[in-house]
Amino acid sequence: MENFRNSNAGPLAWFHVASLGEYEQARPVIASLKTKRPELAILVSFFSPSGYDHVIKKPQPDVDFITYLPLDRKSFAEKFVEILNPELAFFVKYDLWYHHIQALKKRQKPVFLISASLREDHSFFGFFGFFFRQNLFVMDWIFTQNQKSLELLKSIGYAKTSLAGDTRFDRVEATATSPKELPEIRDWVGNRQVIVVGSAWEEDMKLLIPLINSRPESRWIIAPHDLNPEPIDRWRNQLQSESKKYSEWNPSDTNSVLFIDNIGMLSSLYQFAKIAYVGGAFGKGLHNILEPLGFGKPVIFGKVKKASKFPEAEQSVLEGCGFSVSDEKSLLEIFEKLEKPDFYNKSVDSAQNWVKSNLGAANRIVDKVTELIPKK
Incomplete structure (x- = not known):
């Protein structure tokens, strides 16, 4: 230094x-x-x-x-x-x-x-x-x-x-405005319904695997929290649809499930989602739900153990764009609701409005700081 x-x-x-x-x-x-x-x-x-x-x-x-x-x-x-x-x-x-x-x-x-x-x-x-x-x-x-x-x-x-x-809204809005294009993912997705699962833990996949098996016609993009091959391979063995790891995948493949075994793609992958699921709530703590919301995507997540540590989770539920689940049954129920156009469109509007209402936090901070501490 x-x-x-x-x-x-x-x-x-x-x-x-x-x-x-x-x-x-x-x-x-x-x-x-x-x-x-x-x-x-x-x-x-x-x-x-x-x-x-x-x-x-x-x-x-x-x-x-x-x-x-x-x-x-x-x-x-x-x-x-x-x-x-x-x-x-x-x-x-x-x-x-x-x-x-x-x-x-x-x-x-x-x-x-x-x-x-x-x-x-x-x-x-x-x-x-x-x-x-x-x-x-x-x-x-x-x-x-x-x-x-x-x-x-x-x-x-x-x-x-x-x-x-929350300054993170400025960050997620910037990402959503100019995400990585990822044309090979876009071609693979086509016009199918896409669910992006971000930061998946073992506890999340226990709930998600039955849902994935019940929706073979959808495309599922899963970014595990842990890139160790062992849990990914174990999850793949429980899936009824064909799955591939991104490192071994070709865009012409017909697999329904794609595991992202690298770091750096997740925030841009939400652009393809109809619905997002963000993991971690059942384990050490909920990961970033604001990234999918920045794209105007409704987001599902596990019931957080300490709501006060993740105020954005509670607020997203109140806004109508975040949905907390505790088991397979509640996950299926909210997923079926989001498959209905009226409920889904209302959730999308809620996400977009909430993000827009929170933009500008960084500029508010810097404007006040420069007012208090003028340039020498």
Whole structure:
């Protein structure tokens, strides 16, 4: 990092994210900030290897340097911030580290929390919340992604906050506007009904396999969470229709089921879907349901264990474009509903309207930041 700063000594904005999901929330803000302040270098720090390892593999638009965050010890944080010397800093969602934030404020650096998604059970609001709230009260501004977070902040007396919305909507809208074309998939799909299954886990496939076997005339595109051949081969053995792995597939093949055994295609595959299913809810946590919704596709997912951790799931159900299922029976019931044109078209309209109503969060954040911190 010292080498980077020696060769990039100008003004810099630091974004800290926990993992890949938070990085996706930061990306639209980074892009908007670069448009308004092109002279700023952008450094992104990660806490989780699952985020860092994924992002470091390919060039990231508008990002100049990627690193891990040092452990939150005072001496490490002081050294990190001293070398970095950012003009301003952004933390995403709720991954706040006391000594790093204190090191920034000691140097009178503006610090912002963006896409804040707070819950009553967070440490900020518990019995010892007065300690953890120190991280919140030194923020120059907190941008929340939902009304509930805004109200929680106001309930503890924090006033420098506003509802910006979820920046991921800007990201998914950008993907939906210009997806990878994938002409070979389009030819294979033809005019058949397509169901795209994103981030499938074992628990999801237990529900889905009977449904797939009952709809042999449809095209099924399945992107497993785990690319290990063993679960894919096991699932294929349970299917009555012919299936292929993408790595071994030819567009002229007549298989009904296609397993995507690579990384990077999923977000663009939703363009072909009539209906999407997103996995993970029965396991470690629901994956990104906003990607298919960005294409205006109704999305089915498992019943989440902790609804407050995935507010977009609950909200999508209320909006009428997301559908939570708990077993084979409820999956079949909602699938049959979505096969009826009136119900389906209403769901599509709901998805499109919800996405449109949330666009612009990144610009709202950057406009406020540039108002609070004018260019020197």
